[in-house]
Amino acid sequence: MKVPISWLKEFVDIDIPLTDLAYKMTMAGLEVEEIRYVGLPLPAGAGKADTKISGLAWDREKIVVAAIHEVMPHPNADRLVLCKLFDGQQEHIVLTGAPNLFEYKGQGPLPKPLKVAYAKEGAQIYDGHQPGQVLVTLKRAKIRGVDSYSMACSEKELGISDEHEGVILFDDDAPVGAPLADYIGDAVLDVSLLPNMARCASILGIAREVAAILDRPLRQPRFEAVREGPPFEATIEITNPELNPRFVLGLIRDVHIGPSPYRVQLRLKLAGMRPINNVVDATNYVMLEIGEPLHAFDYDVLARRAGGKPVKIITRTAKKGEKLTTLDDVERALDESTVLVCDTAGALSIAGVMGGRESEVSATTRNILLEGAAWNFINIRKTARAQNLPSEASYRFSRGVHPAMAERGLLAGLERMRQWAGGTVAANLVDAYPLPPKDPVIELSAADVERWLGIPIPIEEIRRCLERLEFACQPLGGDRLRVTTPDHRLDIGEGVTGVADLIEEVARIYGYDRIPETRMADRLPPQLGNPTLEKEERVRDLLVVQGLQEIISYRLTTPEREARRLRPDSPPDDQPYLRLVNPISTDKVVLRHSVLASVLEAAERNARVRERLALFEIGPIFLASEDPSGLPDERQRLAIVLVGPRALPTWQPADSAPLDFYDLKGILTALCDGLRLPEIACEPAEHPTFHPGKCARLTSRGETLGVFGELHPLVRDRYDWPAAYARLPILAADLDLDLILARIPALYPVAPVPEYPPVLEDLAVVVDEDLPAGRVAELIRQTGGKVVAEVRLFDVYRGEQIGAGKKSLAYRITYQAPDKTLSDRDVAGIRTRIVRRLEQELGATLRA
Amino acid sequence: MLDKLKEIETTALAALEKVQDESALEAWRVTYLGRSSALMNLFGALGALSKEERPRLGQAANQVKKALEAAFADRAAALKAAALQRSLAGERLDVTLPGRPLPRGRLHPDTQTLREIYRVFGEMGFQVYRAREVETDEYNYQLLNFPIGHPARDMQDTYFLEAEGRGDNPLLLRTHTSPGQIRSMREFSAMNPADPPPVRIILPGMCYRYEQVTTRHETQFDQVEGLAVGPGITFSDLKGTLADFARRMFGQSVRTRFRASHFPFTEPSAEFDVECFLCGGTGCGVCKGAGWLEIGGCGMVHPVVLQNGGYDPARYTGFAFGLGPQRIAMLRHRIEDIRYFWQNDLRFLEQF
Incomplete structure (x- = not known):
């Protein structure tokens, strides 16, 4: 909403600097995004401010109103003229190429001088010939043999608009010699309106708030028209009052369509609208001034369509397949929720959104039937969206305009037309008002206000705050008020909502900054914590300490992107995806099924900038569920990707062998260990992501927590890896985090520190190549019982000495008893049992 | 005999002067203090002396012995010190060579910011x-006092999900964490519907808006919402809580302010600003000359929302606020481009 300050001042006195006004408005919810100065001096030393400051000040001495008394041809140039101009002090000859002066060329002294904006030598204005706003200072020069040192200005040169087709021609009453800044200098506040502030979508609405904020009286406008013409006859039929609570018609006869006075045009331009003609400008002016959009029909067109009978207006929703050509010359297909203003011959306009072409006001229109109406804002919003017709009118109607404004706007519009276009207003209005809104009446107490705001405000002060916004307050005794909502706003509710609405108004006008800062004195809620989150954070920490980098990806992807995580020859992911109805880009159309797919993509991208990657992500996947709510399952997953040398080369020798399956297994083991997950084991597994021989299932007490391993070569090939990665295995893990977290024990016991020394012994056995090493260790532990405190595999050997198809596994076993120092005999006994079972059950032989 | 002693001492000390290493020192000790040294022999000869002479000479011999032993100890210490000095001089490292790197993992900056927020509010x-990321229109909007077709919905462009036959209650990606207000209040009030316990929670999580991604706007972003409900929660408590938060996150001297605003699910509503901690409020590029930074929206929970959560607005009041962890991280680290967060470029992530 653009608010010229001169217009605002018609309703409220403003005696503080505009930047202060902007600050106070912003604090009260009317955010002033920018102040654009049009002629008035800009604030000195703007410094810090919430509001952007822009614009051009007009030098009071050098830019003045002047009168052109004669327009003469240029002796040497057809496209230029010379103007005899009086600036209030002296006469000048001013050279210009403005096309709108050519019609006066060679007419001799003009009977009615032309009033223009005159910039003298040394004045600063914008260059009219360059795009944008480039400041220039007027200097003396010779143009085609004629001295030039000053000029008559266009709007562009003064920073009023982009218009540079001709010089500004003021109204006849413009005071010659007056500083231009005094005559039309202005500043425009650009106010961003919150959705509940539809009432402020007008100068009057803003003025009312400003008056309340500054505690100044509001000059109430008078909504009347001089109505001296004979009455007219018309009928109105409203088929659905819910959609059209009120419809009012007025008539003005014998108007003369032409341009509006310049100052009217200027206001429209400063407020962001384009002047059209005096009748259309009157409707727009009233809409901007008081917030009621009006619609002007060519009355004679309607009378002709009525075939001699009185005009009958019908409002109804569109019929199936109905079409209307709107005044932008577009034939529009209408859906059945669109409300139309019709007459007996058919549709005339889309209610509240756009007029129809046929009944549009034209240059030859003489008689105007003017509509002021109220519409259902939700319906208008829907239509404006469906037709993609955002307009100043639909902006207001789609946020809600009180039906009381219909008649007020209509009268104001008729009066403006009478003033600017001549004509006679018919004595009567035709008003159909089937559904007047109930303006909410709310009981409010000072106790309510204190309970919400935390500060006692005397009831008298509460009352003053509300009355400044035109709420009618009736004291009910004690600290209570009965508050009636004024009939220009629709944002106040009934009951508890109404109370909250009023408290907000009190707080805004009282001032948020006057409400103190306190610490909650309320009882604390039950301390439940968030065990799941706490465990999840432990997982993150356990991975980070092992050198992994956390990433967080977009959850939106495509099935094709995710399919890359699977072997091309494997059955596709057949779970249905959750798909966006309205995707914004082609690479984000579904919610992901796989966090691993996200991490693999991140690895692929980072492979170009890093030699070694160790990444993990924790986050949800989205799977359709059978839940009656229709909501999907959002399961938390953990995915890891590792690739690269174990250590990057440095100036010292380092283990630069590629990370392999066992590095990943080590990380997962440490993770499970850190989480105290019970009975962790790995078994060979098959999975369409992984190498068939290098893939394992991670289990806890036999339940699968996820899979990990080396990427299948065919999966690996679906990603684009740099050449340096060619020989590096890509390792990945895809785990069900919900299952993992659920298995973390709340508490775990710790064994006492041993008081007796351990006995360490190495044991090497030769077994078949196919025997999983895990079984050997398991059997050692099982047989040794509690006395075997640790079994550590420290060597795996294959070679001639032990024969083909065999491998040697060497373990360091720690024997430890809690209650005594173990003797050689104790240890020998246990070892003998271990060896015997290894021999008998696994076919192992003791390696000499 | 005294002369003899004198001579031994002089000779020995002179010899000691020449000793330069441990083995020479040991040889010296054997020669001058050893069992068969001249001095020891002299001690042996003491017995042959007269009773009168014995103590005097014995004392003198002992003095010489002590002197030699002390000289020996000094010499030994000096040699040891010299040896240490030599060995240290030979062991000089180039301290500018890089240390042995250990792979260092890092939390995503968003996680780091979230943890700080959890701690402060905790x-x-x-x-x-x-709460969940896929929501229904009912929870994301209707129960939060955004009626169907209401213009306040224009503030949040929504991603809808394909789902059959849901009418006015389509599935969508939550546009804010606020549906969690309803979910949590319902969960808490169900514990004791007649007298629901107070609520004091923060709701972190990913949210989505149907928006073109730019350096300032993301289609996926995260929020931390706060909610306090109880019999005596006030707007002044909201101001105090957020001011405390701001001082913890941005510095004890930072000032805060509330600007009136509008959200359908709070009333009164406010935007919460902190004084720019980069320029101290004088105006800079980060605060765009305003001296203030927008941190989030907040307000008193709307009575309809309390009711929808199972809390009687006649007995309970509440406040709610929403913060952007990414925005906070961007301000604190002067990150210019919000797209860095989920693009996972290690050149960004490894800086945290």
């Missing part, structure tokens, strides 16, 4: 409550 009694 100390004020707020517990973390997480």
Whole structure:
């Protein structure tokens, strides 16, 4: 909403600097995004401010109103003229190429001088010939043999608009010699309106708030028209009052369509609208001034369509397949929720959104039937969206305009037309008002206000705050008020909502900054914590300490992107995806099924900038569920990707062998260990992501927590890896985090520190190549019982000495008893049992 | 005999002067203090002396012995010190060579920011409550006092999900964490519907808006919402809580302010600004000359929302606020481009 300050001042006195006004408005919810100065001096030393400051000040001495008394041809140039101009002090000859002066060329002294904006030598204005706003200072020069040192200005040169087709021609009453800044200098506040502030979508609405904020009286406008013409006859039929609570018609006869006075045009331009003609400008002016959009029909067109009978207006929703050509010359297909203003011959306009072409006001229109109406804002919003017709009118109607404004706007519009276009207003209005809104009446107490705001405000002060916004307050005794909502706003509710609405108004006008800062004195809620989150954070920490980098990806992807995580020859992911109805880009159309797919993509991208990657992500996947709510399952997953040398080369020798399956297994083991997950084991597994021989299932007490391993070569090939990665295995893990977290024990016991020394012994056995090493260790532990405190595999050997198809596994076993120092005999006994079972059950032989 | 002693001492000390290493020192000790040294022999000869002479000479011999032993100890210490000095001089490292790198893992900056937020609010009694990302229109909008077709919905462009036959209650990606307000209040009030317990939670999580991605706007972003409901929660408590938060996050001297605003699910509503901690409020590029930074929206929970959560607005009041962890991280680290967060470029992530 653009608010010229001169217009605002018609309703409220403003005696503080505009930047202060902007600050106070912003604090009260009317955010002033920018102040654009049009002629008035800009604030000195703007410094810090919430509001952007822009614009051009007009030098009071050098830019003045002047009168052109004669327009003469240029002796040497057809496209230029010379103007005899009086600036209030002296006469000048001013050279210009403005096309709108050519019609006066060679007419001799003009009977009615032309009033223009005159910039003298040394004045600063914008260059009219360059795009944008480039400041220039007027200097003396010779143009085609004629001295030039000053000029008559266009709007562009003064920073009023982009218009540079001709010089500004003021109204006849413009005071010659007056500083231009005094005559039309202005500043425009650009106010961003919150959705509940539809009432402020007008100068009057803003003025009312400003008056309340500054505690100044509001000059109430008078909504009347001089109505001296004979009455007219018309009928109105409203088929659905819910959609059209009120419809009012007025008539003005014998108007003369032409341009509006310049100052009217200027206001429209400063407020962001384009002047059209005096009748259309009157409707727009009233809409901007008081917030009621009006619609002007060519009355004679309607009378002709009525075939001699009185005009009958019908409002109804569109019929199936109905079409209307709107005044932008577009034939529009209408859906059945669109409300139309019709007459007996058919549709005339889309209610509240756009007029129809046929009944549009034209240059030859003489008689105007003017509509002021109220519409259902939700319906208008829907239509404006469906037709993609955002307009100043639909902006207001789609946020809600009180039906009381219909008649007020209509009268104001008729009066403006009478003033600017001549004509006679018919004595009567035709008003159909089937559904007047109930303006909410709310009981409010000072106790309510204190309970919400935390500060006692005397009831008298509460009352003053509300009355400044035109709420009618009736004291009910004690600290209570009965508050009636004024009939220009629709944002106040009934009951508890109404109370909250009023408290907000009190707080805004009282001032948020006057409400103190306190610490909650309320009882604390039950301390439940968030065990799941706490465990999840432990997982993150356990991975980070092992050198992994956390990433967080977009959850939106495509099935094709995710399919890359699977072997091309494997059955596709057949779970249905959750798909966006309205995707914004082609690479984000579904919610992901796989966090691993996200991490693999991140690895692929980072492979170009890093030699070694160790990444993990924790986050949800989205799977359709059978839940009656229709909501999907959002399961938390953990995915890891590792690739690269174990250590990057440095100036010292380092283990630069590629990370392999066992590095990943080590990380997962440490993770499970850190989480105290019970009975962790790995078994060979098959999975369409992984190498068939290098893939394992991670289990806890036999339940699968996820899979990990080396990427299948065919999966690996679906990603684009740099050449340096060619020989590096890509390792990945895809785990069900919900299952993992659920298995973390709340508490775990710790064994006492041993008081007796351990006995360490190495044991090497030769077994078949196919025997999983895990079984050997398991059997050692099982047989040794509690006395075997640790079994550590420290060597795996294959070679001639032990024969083909065999491998040697060497373990360091720690024997430890809690209650005594173990003797050689104790240890020998246990070892003998271990060896015997290894021999008998696994076919192992003791390696000499 | 005294002369003899004198001579031994002089000779020995002179010899000691020449000793330069440990083995020479040992040889010296054997020669001059050893069992068969001249001095020891002299001690042996003491017995042959007269009773009168014995103590005097014995004392003199002992003095010489002590002197030699002390000289020996000094010499030994000096040699040891010299040897240490030599060995240290030979062991000089180039301290500018790089240290042996250990792979260092890092938390995503968003996680780091979230943890700080959890901690600060945790100390004020707020517990973390997480809720789902796919929501229904009912929870994301209707129960939060955004009626169907209401213009306030224009503030949030929504991603809808394909789902059959849901009418006015389509599935969508939550546009804010606020549906968690309803979910949490319903969960808490169900514990004791007649007298629901107070609520004091923060709701972190990913949200989505149907928006073109730019350096300032993301289609996926995260929020931390706060909610306090109880019999005596006030707007002044909201101001105090957020001011405390701002001082913890941005510095004890930072000033805060509330600007009137509008959200359908709070009333009164406010935007919450902190004084720019980069320029101290004088105006800079980060605050765009305003001297203030927008941190989030907040307000008193709307009575309709309290009711929808199972809390009687006649008995309970509440406040709610929403913060952007990414925005906070961007301000604190002067990150210019919000797209860095989920693009996972290690050149960005490894800086945290």
